[in-house]
Each structure stands twice: as C-alpha cells, then as structure tokens.
Amino acid sequence: MPTYDIVIRGGLVAAATGTAAADVGIRGEKIAQIGGDMAGARELDARGRLVLPGAVDIHVHLTSQPGRRNPSGPAWVDDMTSGSAAAFAGGITTLGNMTFLGEGELPLQGLEREGALVRELAMADFVLHPVIRQPDEATLAQIPQLLDHGCNDIKFFISMPGFDLNVGGFLEATARAGAAGLITMIHCEDHAIMARAARDLLAAGRTGMEHYPESRPVVSEVVATERAVAFAAATGAPVYIVHLSSQGALDVCRRAQSAGLPVYVETRPLYLHLTRERFSEPDGAKYVGQPPLREAADVEDLWRGLAQGAIHTVCSDHAPWSLAAKLDPALTVASVRPGVADLETEYPMLYSEGVRRGRISLERFVELTSTNVAKLFGLYPAKGCIAVGSDADIAIWDPELTRRVGAPAFSRTDYSAYDGWEVTGWPLTTLRRGEVVFDGGRVTARPGSGRVLHRGRTRPL
Ligand SMILES: [Zn+2]
The missing domain is CATH 2.30.40.10 (Urease, subunit C, domain 1)
Known part of the structure; x- marks a missing residue:
C-alpha cells in the first residue's frame, strides 16, 4: 500500500x-x-x-507601497502577508494582485518589483497583473515578451480619464496580448459619462452617498462593456470583464458570447448580496465599490448568469480600508475610497447563498472559484482542480x-x-x-x- x-x-x-x-x-x-x-x-x-480545490481569487489589491496609490490619504491596509492569511482562512490558495505601473515604469519592471515583494511577504501563491496606464511604444513592445516571463495577461481601465485619449494604444495592446496568448482584463465604466454625472450631482448639492449610484450609472458600464466587446471582435483577442455589476452589461456579454466572441465575465460578491439601498444607511460609504451597488433585479440576473455560465468567475476585488477611512466625512459621491475586504467571506457566502440555496451546483461553485480562473489565467491543471x-x-x-x-x-x-x-x-x-x-x-x-x-x-x- x-x-x-x-x-x-x-x-x-x-x-x-x-x-x-x-x-x-x-x-x-x-x-x-x-x-x-x-x-x-x-x-x-x-x-x-x-x-x-484551493480557490483562485485572481483580482485583489494588496498594498506594495503604502500611500503610493493614494498620495492624499490612507492606503489599503493589507499587504501580501495579511492578505495571504485572510485568503487561507477563506479557502483561497492563489491570489492575483493588480500591479499598478508607476510613471514611466514598463510592465516587466513592475512585475520584477512586485515579484520581489511576493518572495519576501507572500504565503499564498501569486500571479501579478501589469496595469497599463500609458500604452506607449515601449510598453506595447513588451507585451509579446510577457508570457516568456510567466505573465499571461494585461489590465487596463476604460474608466480612467486617459483611456479615451489613448484608445488606439489600448486597442493595440489588446491585439498584441491576444496574439501572444494573453488575456486582457478590462474595467468597464465610461469616464466621460461618469464625470458629467458627478459634476451635475455636485452642482445640485446631491453629494450624499445615497446618490453614489447616479454618479456611475448603468449606462456608463453598458457602453464601456460594449467597447470591450468591440475590442474582442475587432482583434480576436480574449477579454475579461472585471467586476461586472448590472444586467445591462451582462446582456451585452451574453450577446457577444452567443456570437462566439471570447468574452469572459467576472463578478464580485458585493453585487450578489447587496443592493443600492445600502447607500442610504448612515454608514453607507462602507459599501462603496466601483461600479456601485445596483438594483434587486440586477442581483437576480447576476445569479442567473452564474448558473447559466454567462459569468465565469467570482473574485473579491479585495481592497481593504479601515472603516474610518471609508466613512471619512470629507468624502463625497465624487471622491470615494472604493473597495471592501472580502477574502475571508467571499466563498463561504457564495457557498451559503449559492449552493445551499440551490442557485448554483457544487460543481459550478468549483468552476467559478477555481477551475475557470485557473484555465483563463494559465494555471491549469497545476491549479484549479x-x-x-x-x-x-x-x-x-x-x-x-x-x-x-x-x-x-x-x-x-x-x-x-x-x-x-x-x-x-x-x-x-x-x-x-x-x-x-x-x-x-x-x-x-x-x-x-x-x-x-x-x-x-x-x-x-
Ligand atoms: Zn480591482
């Protein structure tokens, strides 16, 4: 034996x-x-x-240099050590951290910088996602080299003001990523629509958190998701929509998937368990993420998407702040600290609210939390099963x-x-x-x- x-x-x-x-x-x-x-x-x-199988949460924000991303205020409170501990307690063994590239920093340099932190601090296994803010020639030239260095994705934000100014560069980045066997992670909200909505709210004095969803309306998510789908259609490259929150945006993805486009969808627990009424609570700012919480009908549709397969992964977007930082009275609808801590609770809650309530099967739970992520992000079958x-x-x-x-x-x-x-x-x-x-x-x-x-x-x- x-x-x-x-x-x-x-x-x-x-x-x-x-x-x-x-x-x-x-x-x-x-x-x-x-x-x-x-x-x-x-x-x-x-x-x-x-x-x-140990869960793979491919979307987290663990701080590398406290304060750097938030020069005007406090930073995320978890590093790769406390984040790993929280992950283990939540049944997670692999984490994907967003590696924001500094001014003039190239993707391979960013991966090297954060890789050193993993070797020093991490307990979970990690993958690192280079977040491209400036798709200049030097950055684009490195995309075909990333796979050789063990990295199989890039990320960018349609929600950043620089997106529309550099849209040609981001399209090129998506194309080169796809050609090189990489997947492109995209934050889908439209900057212009959101900026105008926030300006109107501020001008009207509607600055309380109960108005936060109006500052990032569903239409801004829908139109940005349509652009991400168009990038996939135009280039043949796979795209991965991070933290999708609304039925409108999911319907865009369903149509794309029906047409055979490589469009993959992540949602996160906030959108599966909570609705926008939370923002009317006295401490409503503690629920703030980007996009905002939506309506009950959106929540139900996301659960349908999980069951039917239109949504492929559930990841936390773990972005931990202290409660005091979230509730800072100086914050308005236009200046929030987005994100919540969720590593310890996200999969127990998905199991409890999903599997136990009969909304998804145990097999689907394993796909959503582990197998699908491992396949998309180049880890399968070492991870994910x-x-x-x-x-x-x-x-x-x-x-x-x-x-x-x-x-x-x-x-x-x-x-x-x-x-x-x-x-x-x-x-x-x-x-x-x-x-x-x-x-x-x-x-x-x-x-x-x-x-x-x-x-x-x-x-x-
Ligand atoms: Zn994120």
Whole structure:
C-alpha cells in the first residue's frame, strides 16, 4: 500500500472528474493519488466534509507601497502577508494582485518589483497583473515578451480619464496580448459619462452617498462593456470583464458570447448580496465599490448568469480600508475610497447563498472559484482542480458549520460589509502545495513561502 506525507480521509472530493467520496494522498507539493488504498504519515479526517480545490481569487489589491496609490490619504491596509492569511482562512490558495505601473515604469519592471515583494511577504501563491496606464511604444513592445516571463495577461481601465485619449494604444495592446496568448482584463465604466454625472450631482448639492449610484450609472458600464466587446471582435483577442455589476452589461456579454466572441465575465460578491439601498444607511460609504451597488433585479440576473455560465468567475476585488477611512466625512459621491475586504467571506457566502440555496451546483461553485480562473489565467491543471499531479492546493470545508460574519480575523481592516450575516459552510483546513497553512483557526505558513507562479497561455472555456 502506498504511503504518503498526508492523506485526507473520507471527504467528498470535488475532483476534475466529478464529485465522489474518496481519500486523497499527497506527496510533497503534489496530489499523488485519489481513491484506493493508501496510508499517510499524517491523516486529516474529512468525513462529513467537502474537499475542494484551493480557490483562485485572481483580482485583489494588496498594498506594495503604502500611500503610493493614494498620495492624499490612507492606503489599503493589507499587504501580501495579511492578505495571504485572510485568503487561507477563506479557502483561497492563489491570489492575483493588480500591479499598478508607476510613471514611466514598463510592465516587466513592475512585475520584477512586485515579484520581489511576493518572495519576501507572500504565503499564498501569486500571479501579478501589469496595469497599463500609458500604452506607449515601449510598453506595447513588451507585451509579446510577457508570457516568456510567466505573465499571461494585461489590465487596463476604460474608466480612467486617459483611456479615451489613448484608445488606439489600448486597442493595440489588446491585439498584441491576444496574439501572444494573453488575456486582457478590462474595467468597464465610461469616464466621460461618469464625470458629467458627478459634476451635475455636485452642482445640485446631491453629494450624499445615497446618490453614489447616479454618479456611475448603468449606462456608463453598458457602453464601456460594449467597447470591450468591440475590442474582442475587432482583434480576436480574449477579454475579461472585471467586476461586472448590472444586467445591462451582462446582456451585452451574453450577446457577444452567443456570437462566439471570447468574452469572459467576472463578478464580485458585493453585487450578489447587496443592493443600492445600502447607500442610504448612515454608514453607507462602507459599501462603496466601483461600479456601485445596483438594483434587486440586477442581483437576480447576476445569479442567473452564474448558473447559466454567462459569468465565469467570482473574485473579491479585495481592497481593504479601515472603516474610518471609508466613512471619512470629507468624502463625497465624487471622491470615494472604493473597495471592501472580502477574502475571508467571499466563498463561504457564495457557498451559503449559492449552493445551499440551490442557485448554483457544487460543481459550478468549483468552476467559478477555481477551475475557470485557473484555465483563463494559465494555471491549469497545476491549479484549479483536484487531480493526480496537480498542486496539493486543497480546502477542507464543513458544509454544515454556521457562523455569523464579524470583523475579519486576518485582514487588517476592522469591519466587514456583511457584518451580522449568518453564513453556513466554511473552510476548516487549507493546504497550499501540500503544506497545512490554515487549521483550527490559525494560519501557520511563513511569509516568503508563497511563489510567483509561471503561467501558460490563456485557454478558452
Ligand atoms: Zn480591482
């Protein structure tokens, strides 16, 4: 009988081949056997538990240089160490950080700069997304080289004022990325429409947070999503719409997908659980993201999109602020601190509100949180599935455990946007590459044990 370093015994395993009760044998960093006789130097009892692939949250913001992105105020409060700890507690083993390029910094330089931080601070495994703000010749020239350096995507913001000024450059960037096997991540909101809406609100004195959704209306998301789809149509390059929030924008993507275009969609938990009425609460600013919360009909349609496959991933856009920074009274609808902390809660809530309520199957849950992301971002099958030869990135969940959400245990922020929610289904134990990194409520990994992953070409879903 083969003997392994670790055997996970008796759990319901959501493997690439289907969901079934099986033991899982781990040798070193890899999964060595699924099912059949085996013995383990260490055994983890998973009876009555779910054994799921470690989740891949490809969209987070962990600070590299506090204050740099926000020279006028406080910065995100999590770095790659606290972000990794929060991830492990949430069943996540791989994170994708947005690497904002500095003035004049080229993509490969940005990847090198943040790669050094991963090697120093990270416990989760990381991929890094170079965020292009200036698609100049030197930047464009590096795009075909990125895959050789293990990077399979670029990101840009249609919402930035510089987008329309440089639209030809961004189109060229998308084309070169597609030709080189990369996927292009795009933040879809239209700057001109939003700037005008915010100006009108300020002029009318409607500066309270209850007006925030009007400052970033659905039409600005729809028209920007149409442009992203047009980029895919014009170049044949795959595009990945980050944090889609509205039925209108999702319908644009559905039409594109029906036409066979490589248009992939991410949403995030804010848009699955909350509606715009939250902004009328006295501390409504704590729910602010970009785009804003929408209507109940949008929430229902996003759940349909998850179930039907029009939406491919759920990622947090984890952008953690202290509550005081979010509620700063100097902020208006036109000057918000966008984003919330969500690494510890996003997938338990997706399980609780999705799988347990019958809106999505367990298999779809695994696709949305792990498999699809790993395929699009060049990590599959090392990540994204439980299979022999894959990395032993595994979360053991108790599907019956009910907890009430409070302030995060590992993220350095001091509040949750879901404070008080009752959630059933939580990870108890997380393994990253065969090492137990979270168990019994404690994170045991060492900063610097996380890796920058070398990624392959994007593959269509
Ligand atoms: Zn983001």
